Amino acid sequence: MRLFEAIIDANHRAVAGDQKAGLHPADFASELPVVVLTCIDVRLNPLLPEVLGVPKEQFIWLRNAGNIITGPLSSTMRSLALACAVKGGKEIAIIGHTDCQIGRTTTMELIDRFRALGIERYLLPSNVNEFFGMFASERANVIKAAGIVRQSPVIGPKIPVHGLLLDIETGKVEWLVNGYQTLGTMGARLNEVADAAGHTLDALKSLADFEIGGIKFPETKIGETVAKAEDWLSGKVHQLESKPPPAPAAPAAKPAVPPRIPLPPPLRPKLRFHKGPK
Template identity: 30%
Template structure:
């Protein structure tokens, strides 16, 4: 691998970061100061934009990033992180932030399979998985409408058996990945009013 390969660049940047004590400005503890957990997308345009656009800095929130900002399974890994944040790490509210122009809006089974094959996965492996019961279309969780997707995700989280009775507000927002502009879709404070 060439010296300028990503991994070696990371290790070099890390040497400089640590030896110049750049970590000092990031020191905090594991509990979120604003007592919230954010579920958002892994989109590269949101890497720093999301926190800046939401006025959140180091130490203030738990942030979970998964493709599409969706919770697919009530006992899957995204939900696991949310439950840990709430019950073990003192988060008192959940904020779901999906975004316009999300890659998950165009993830079709056939396109995905083409990409697998281009990467060297054999068609035999693909059909073996499908015969074994993996329904790729369902598993991919493509969504058409970002607002509906946010509402669904909020509902899955809010109604989770390990959250529903705790009265934790769950909010839903959509962010513009170019400007950082947020749109409120679900105001979790109003939803939890009795």
């Protein structure tokens, strides 16, 4: 059983009432620390990392409003990349949560709230929703974020990228994207494309790095940056795929979405793992 399989298993047992459910971090030394992106919601403060059973010192915690990834080269993505490259993060998890206010605030409400803070509509970008990355579905937001991280050129293909949803009432964690299933999908695809084009994966990556470094994106237009970066990435892959000899048809990298698991009837207000000795 791999790290997040053990985490989910222990979490579900704990939610079901198993007082002994927990994780033994020593068993997963090679898969720790984990890098986790969550929302800024303060209700998460007492829940993490306890509901995962991961020790605080092995839990690299990144937060932004709505656990949003705006693009493969965004500021948050750069922090995720450095969390792995500099701080030794072995696996990445995007953890959304139920009752997320970022997902429940409408455009009009948001504009009203800014106005109440003295910020008039004309001072905000025209595409307020897109600019702030507002979303309608917590699940879709996590799945999208995990997909963007998985395909980011600054995240190594060996790093599993998971997507989870945390029930803020029960502490139950639901797996939306199994990073072990999608692991290597993009790396394998790049390898196939690179082989077909007569290049090695390293050559492809250095080419990507070079060209990314040469593009100047306007810092203030997040939506536009996302669109440009995504266009650039898809264009790059398409360009390599269309080089002779033709690349073998590779399936598109799509995050695996396990069937939705219903919550257990008894809701436990705050779950804690017992992290005692074995």
